[in-house]
Amino acid sequence: MDIEKLISIKPKRDEVKETPQIREWLDRFREEREFDGIKKTTLRNDITRLRVFLSFVFLEIEKTPEITNNGDFVKFFNYLEKERKLQRNTLDKYFKLLKVFYRLMRLKNFSQFEEESKERKRYSKFEIKHYDSINAELINQVLQKIIKSSSRTKLRDAVHIRFLWDTGARLSESLNITYGDCDFNEGLFKLRDTKGSEERMVTCSGDTLEALKHYCRFNVLQGPEDTIFQTNKGGRIVKVGWIGQVFKSTIDELKEEGKIPKNKRIVVHSLRHGRAVDLLDQGIPIEIVKEYLGHKSIETTLFYAHSKERQQKMIKDIKKML
Template identity: 45%
Template sequence: MDLKKAFQVSHKRETVNIQTKESNEWAERFKAEREFDGRKSRTIETDMARLGVFLSFSELIGKQPDEMEVPEFVKFFNYLKNERNLAKSSIKRYYNLLKVFYRSLRLTNFNTFSEESVQRNRFQDGEMKPYDPILEEDLNQIMGEIIDSRSRTKIRDALIIRLLWDSGARLSEVLNLRFKDCDLKSGNFRVTDTKTKRERMIICSQGTLELLNSYLHIINRVVSEDSHIFQSMGLEDDKMVNRSHLSRVMKRHVTDMKNKKLISPEKRIVVHSLRHGRCFDLLEKGVPIEQVKELLGHSDIHTTLRYAHAFKRTKDNLENIRKLL
């Protein structure tokens, strides 16, 4: 089989040990609040890792979280910048975490620092270009690069990308699929781990379905109802593929293609661009926006419009109308 032709389509988390009994109590209180709020375990795990950094700093300066004031918070964020060498985007995540931490535990001593930060634009993002949607031409080039690579995971990675493109699903939704969720005869997949906490069905094309049936039993060491359909190739059986792996794969091949001038250097293409591209593609083909919204699992139709880069479509439509005037 010509694999290149067949696949064509028509973050390292750091943990910090918390030493003191008081810090452990703060961490447990916050974790209990997050669990009660219904946050996903992965979100809580990330929150706790960052909170560990903050609590370790509070131990270092000899202050409990409810004793810290503006000067201590300024020292903490300078510590993140100067001692830990974190990027602005990472520092902002700590700021957002502390807002949630202090609000969840009903403490008010972070409020003054937060209000000053808003007034002084400390944690404001610069204007960020939105992700560009991947269109079929670019996707086929990316698929070709992946299949031509020497990576031992290239078939699995290409299958994931094909399913992401067909379904418009989120990366986490596809990586969490298990064999019991999949009807590999019809090409229907039941997504349970969703952002909106509502189950939904996603689908794939006949071509993708044939590829899945040809390769899933070859690339996976464990094939059972409860095992993931996409598994890590490490030492552990049935370990889910790490989300960051696909991000690195996409970034590497997109960068190579930009260097070869196969993709415009101005394009901002990431894994999530597949979801944007599917939305844009379906709307351009005349699929009603309500149906696209349900396929993507959006709770708000305005999100669907934003994903579709409606501003671009509106601009094109206005230019077409201008020609008729």
């Protein structure tokens, strides 16, 4: 422990100002995060940090979040370190917060800084989170529990989860699919709002396609620009956190019933994880899996190729041969 640093009187940091513009962005972020159900203390800390960022953007460099660029983010983190005297672990928290903020605001101008930071190992170790994958048997349990629930959105939620499993799409990608992106005859879907900003095509099974077409009949709006996963009222796009909340509560119920080990870390992203493992298990070349899932780097796909689920299956297969 650095006692000298600990007992030293630290310089007072400049008070962060809040303008009506800043307040508007804070309110938008707060609404999204409250819907995600995060803890009040976490939200309060995030709002405090976000206020610092927005104050820097609006008052220091006189820009708005939509037009900030890579150089602006470099200036901001230099400002945090040199002028506000923040420690490395706090810079990590700001970095993670801005990733969430720009994703929730559906802005892509943080992605270049994020990728560059990943390559240069600036703020985090960037380890891929070790979610447990999911298989068809477990998915069926989840789907059955949702369909048998009393939720008014149970059909949409069940179809959405089945769609995510088949396509391996990211949740945000699926929420932005419009009728114009769909070929309901061939079961092909164009993903345009992707993490890598490159369009790609995905497909689904015949059963999923029929379920999707059945669900879409009840949508309020069905024009080419309307999203296929809509709210019950007015055809608005479903919020990002909703399906994650439904999925988590269903998994928690199955854990309480003893149908899933409580130490399993299963989240919505497990559907994408499971799809990657399943495709690789079926012998699909890793380069094709990479393109299908929209991975920028082959290293990401290799993570799934060497996942513990595949290792366990390999051990079982070897044991049968012995």
